[in-house]
Amino acid sequence: MSSVSLQATGRSRRRLVTNRVAQAGGILAALVAVAFLAILVGSVLQRAFHALNWDFFTKGPAVFGQTGGGIAPALVGTLLLVLIATAMALPIGVLVAIFVSEFAPRPIGDQVKLWLDVLNGFPSIVIGIFAFALAIKTKIAVLGIGHHQSVWAGSFALAIIMLPLVARTAMEVLALVPTSLREASYALGISKWRTVVGIVLPTAIGGIVTGTTLAIARAAGETAPLLFTCAIAGQVVSWDPSNSVASIPVTIFQYSESPDRNLNAQAWAAAFVLITVVLITSLVARLMLERSRRKLERV
Amino acid sequence: MEAGAVAQPSVLRRTRHLTDRVGDSGLLALAGAAAFIALLIIALIVWKVAAGAWPAIRHFGISFVWHETWNPVTNIYGAKEFIYGTLVTAFGAIVLAAPLAIAIGLFLTELAPHVLRGPIASLIDMLAAVPSVVVGLWGILVLGPFMRTHIEPFLHHNFGWIPIFGGSPSQSGVLIAIVVLTMMALPIISAVCRELFLTVPRDVKEASIGLGATHWEMVRTVMIPHVRGGILAGVILGLGRALGEAIAVTQVIGNAPFIHLSLFKPGNTLASQIASNYQGAGTNIEVASLVYLALILLVITFLANLGAQRIVHRFDTQRTR
Numbered sequence: 001m002s003s004v005s006l007q008a009t010g011r012s013r014r015r016l017v018t019n020r021v022a023q024a025g026g027i028l029a030a031l032v033a034v035a036f037l038a039i040l041v042g043s044v045l046q047r048a049f050h051a052l053n054w055d056f057f058t059k060g061p062a063v064f065g066q067t068g069g070g071i072a073p074a075l076v077g078t079l080l081l082v083l084i085a086t087a088m089a090l091p092i093g094v095l096v097a098i099f100v101s102e103f104a105p106r107p108i109g110d111q112v113k114l115w116l117d118v119l120n121g122f123p124s125i126v127i128g129i130f131a132f133a134l135a136i137k138t139k140i141a142v143l144g145i146g147h148h149q150s151v152w153a154g155s156f157a158l159a160i161i162m163l164p165l166v167a168r169t170a171m172e173v174l175a176l177v178p179t180s181l182r183e184a185s186y187a188l189g190i191s192k193w194r195t196v197v198g199i200v201l202p203t204a205i206g207g208i209v210t211g212t213t214l215a216i217a218r219a220a221g222e223t224a225p226l227l228f229t230c231a232i233a234g235q236v237v238s239w240d241p242s243n244s245v246a247s248i249p250v251t252i253f254q255y256s257e258s259p260d261r262n263l264n265a266q267a268w269a270a271a272f273v274l275i276t277v278v279l280i281t282s283l284v285a286r287l288m289l290e291r292s293r294r295k296l297e298r299v
Numbered sequence: 300m301e302a303g304a305v306a307q308p309s310v311l312r313r314t315r316h317l318t319d320r321v322g323d324s325g326l327l328a329l330a331g332a333a334a335f336i337a338l339l340i341i342a343l344i345v346w347k348v349a350a351g352a353w354p355a356i357r358h359f360g361i362s363f364v365w366h367e368t369w370n371p372v373t374n375i376y377g378a379k380e381f382i383y384g385t386l387v388t389a390f391g392a393i394v395l396a397a398p399l400a401i402a403i404g405l406f407l408t409e410l411a412p413h414v415l416r417g418p419i420a421s422l423i424d425m426l427a428a429v430p431s432v433v434v435g436l437w438g439i440l441v442l443g444p445f446m447r448t449h450i451e452p453f454l455h456h457n458f459g460w461i462p463i464f465g466g467s468p469s470q471s472g473v474l475i476a477i478v479v480l481t482m483m484a485l486p487i488i489s490a491v492c493r494e495l496f497l498t499v500p501r502d503v504k505e506a507s508i509g510l511g512a513t514h515w516e517m518v519r520t521v522m523i524p525h526v527r528g529g530i531l532a533g534v535i536l537g538l539g540r541a542l543g544e545a546i547a548v549t550q551v552i553g554n555a556p557f558i559h560l561s562l563f564k565p566g567n568t569l570a571s572q573i574a575s576n577y578q579g580a581g582t583n584i585e586v587a588s589l590v591y592l593a594l595i596l597l598v599i600t601f602l603a604n605l606g607a608q609r610i611v612h613r614f615d616t617q618r619t620r
Contacts, residue, residue, distance in 0.1 A: 015513050015516065016513060018513070018515055019513040019514050019515040019516070021515075022514075022515035022518070023410055023514065023515070025402050026402045026403070026405050026406035026409070026410050027406060027410060028402075029398075029399045029400075029402035029403045029406060030402070030403050030406040030407070030411070030419060030423075032399060033399065033403055033422075033423050033426060033485055033486070033489065034419065034422050034423070036426060036482050036485075037422055037423075037425055037426045037429070040426075040429060040433070040434065040437050040482075043437055043441045044433065044437070047440075091333075092333045092336060092337065093333075095329055095330045095332075095333030095334075096330070096333045096334045096337050098326070098330045099327075099330035099331055099333060099334040100334070102330070103327050103330055103331070104334070110612065112334050112337070112338070113612075114608050114609075114612055115337070115338055115341055116337060117604070117608045117611075118341065118601065118604050118605055118608060119337070119340070119341050121536070121539045121540075121543075121600060121601075121603075121604035121607075121608075122344065122543070122597065122600065122601070122604075123542070123543025123544070123545065123570060123596055123597070123600055124543070124545070125543065125545035125546075125570050125573055125574055125593065125596075126344065126348060126543070126593050126596060126597045126600075127344065129348060129351065129573070129590060129593045130343070130344045130347050130348055133347045133348070133350070133351045133590075134343070134347055160340060160344075163337060163340070164337075167337065191322055191323055192322075192323045192326070193322035193323050193325065193326040194322065196326060197326070217428060218428070220430075221428075221429075221430025221431070221432065221433070222430070223430070223431065223432040223546040224431075224545045224546050224570075224574060227574060249430060249432045249546075252432045252433065252436055253432050253435070253546060253550070256432075256435065256436040256439055256440070256550055257439070257550065264440065267436055268436070268440075271432075271433045271436050271437075274430055274432075274433060275429055275430065275433050278428055278429070278430060279425055279428060279429070282424075282425070282428040283421065283425065286421060286424065287421075
C-alpha cells in the first residue's frame with residue numbers, strides 16, 4: 001500500500017506559491033513605504049547636525065558667502081503666519097461644522113461636505129495665486145515687490161488650506177456626540193443654541209482641538225501659497241503683520257536651490273526644525289484624535 | 300390638578316429670556332453664513348484665477364493649450380509642454396504608487412500582526428505629513444545624485460532600447476520628480492485602501508476561505524471586487540495631489556523645456572513653471588499666461604477631485620444604508 005503524500009503538487013502547488021508571492025509583495029510594499037520615511041528623516045538628521053547650534057535659532061541670516069547665521073526671522077515669521085491663519089480658519093471651520101451637523105438638512109450638508117473636499121484638493125499653488133490676486137493690488141508690471149506682500153495675505157492663503165481640514169474633522173467629531181445628550185438637554189427645556197454651545201461643543205472640544213492641530217501642522221509646512229503672498233522679506237525679526245516676513249518653508253526652498261554649501265546646510269537644519277515640529281505635533285494630534293473618538297464612541 | 304395650570308407654549312415663549320429667543324436663529328445665521336463663506340471662497344478662487352488669466356485667454360484663445368512655445372522675448376506663450384510634463388509625472392507616479400498602496404492596504408488589514416497595524420499605519424501617515432519642501436530638499440540633494448550614479452545608469456544599461464530610458468543620466472529630471480511624487484501620493488492612496496478593505500464583511504471573506512480559496516485568491520476574488528470603485532477614487536485623489544504639487548517638483552525637475560521622451564532629462568510641469576517663474580515675470584501678458592497655466596491646472600485637478608469625491612460619497616451613503 002502506498003502512502004498518500006500531503007505535499008501539494010501541480011495546480012495546488014502553484015496556487016500556494018502564488019499566495020506566498022502575494023504575501024511577500026504586501027510585506028515588501030509596506031517596507032518600501034516605511035523605508036522612504038526612514039531614509040528621508042535619516043538624511044535630514046544626519047545633514048542638519050553641523051548647522052544646529054544656539055546661533056541658528058537666535059540670529060538672522062549671515063552675509064552672503066560667510067558661514068554661521070540663523071533663521072530667527074523665519075521662525076518668528078512662521079509662528080505669526082500660522083497664528084493668524086488659525087485665527088481665521090478655526091471659527092469659520094467650527095461654524096461650518098455646526099451648520100452641517102446641527103442645522104442643515106442631509107442633502108445640503110452632503111453638498112457642503114463634498115465641496116469642502118473639493119477645496120481640500122485644490123493645488124496649493126493655485127490658492128497662492130488666488131490670495132495674491134485678491135489681497136495684493138498691484139498695477140506695476142514687475143510683480144513681487146516686497147511691500148506689496150504681507151503676513152495678512154500669506155495667512156489668508158494658509159487659512160484657505162486649513163479651513164476644509166478643520167471643518168471636516170470638527171464635523172466628524174460632532175457627528176460622534178451622542179444624540180441622547182442633545183435629547184437630554186432638550187428635555188430639560190434648554191434651547192438649541194445653548195445645547196450646542198454648552199453641551200455639544202464641550203463634549204467634542206478635544207477632537208476639534210486635535211483636528212486644528214493637524215491643520216496647523218499642514219499649514220506650517222506649506223510653501224506654495226507663500227511664494228506670491230509673503231516671500232520677499234527683510235532679514236530681521238519682524239512682528240508686524242502688514243509686512244512681509246521670512247518663513248521656514250520659503251527659507252528652505254530658497255536655500256535648497258542655492259549653490260552656496262553653507263546655505264544648503266542651513267536648509268537642512270531648517271528642514272530638521274520643520275519636520276521635528278510637524279511630525280511630533282501631527283503624531284500627538286493623531287493619537288489624541290483616536291483617543292477622543294474612542295471616548296465619544298463609548299458614551 | 301387642573302389642566303389650566305400647565306402654561307401654554309405661547310406664554311412660555313413670552314417669558315423666555317431675550318438671548319434664548321434670538322439665540323437659536325442667531326447661531327443658525329452665523330453657522331449658515333460660515334458655510335456660505337466656505338462655498339463662496341471656492342467660487343471666488345475659480346473666478347479670480349479666470350479673471351487673472353483673462354488677458355492671456357483673450358490674446359491667445361483656446362489654442363494656448365496646445366501651443367508649444369514659451370518665449371518671453373517674443374511674448375508668445377503656450378501650455379503644451381507643461382501639460383505634457385504634468386501628465387507624464389503625475390501618471391508615472393500613480394503607476395508606481397497605486398500597486399504599492401493597494402499592497403500596503405492589504406498588508407495593514409490582512410497580513411500584519413495586530414500589534415503592528417496601528418504603528419505602521421501611523422508611520423505611513425507620517426509620510427504624508429512631511430512638508431513637500433522637505434521632500435524636495437531631499438530630492439535635490441540626496442535622491443538626485445543617487446539616481447544619477449546608481450539607478451539611471453542601471454536602467455539605461457538594461458532598458459536603454461526603450462526611448463524613455465534613453466539619454467544620459469542627470470541629477471535633476473523627470474524620473475526624479477516621478478519618484479518624489481510617488482512618495483507623496485502613496486500615503487494618500489494607501490490610507491483610502493486600508494479604510495476600504497476594513498469594510499469588507501467578515502462573513503464573505505470567511506465564506507471564500509471556507510470554499511478552499513488561498514488567502515491571495517480570497518483577496519483577488521472577494522476583497523478587491525468588493526471595493527473596486529473606492530480604490531479608483533483613492534487613486535484619483537492621489538493623482539490630484541501629484542498633478543498639483545508645485546514646490547517639490549520645481550526643486551527636482553530641472554525646469555527646462557520637456558519635449559523629449561527621455562525621463563532622465565529635465566522637464567517642467569504646470570505647477571513648477573508657475574512656481575519658478577512667477578516672481579521673475581516681466582510683462583503683464585506673461586503674468587496672465589502663468590495664471591492661465593494655473594487655470595488649466597485648476598480645471599484638471601477640479602475635475603479629478605470632483606469625480607473621486609462623487610465615488611467616495613456614493614460609497615459612504617451605500618455603507619450607511
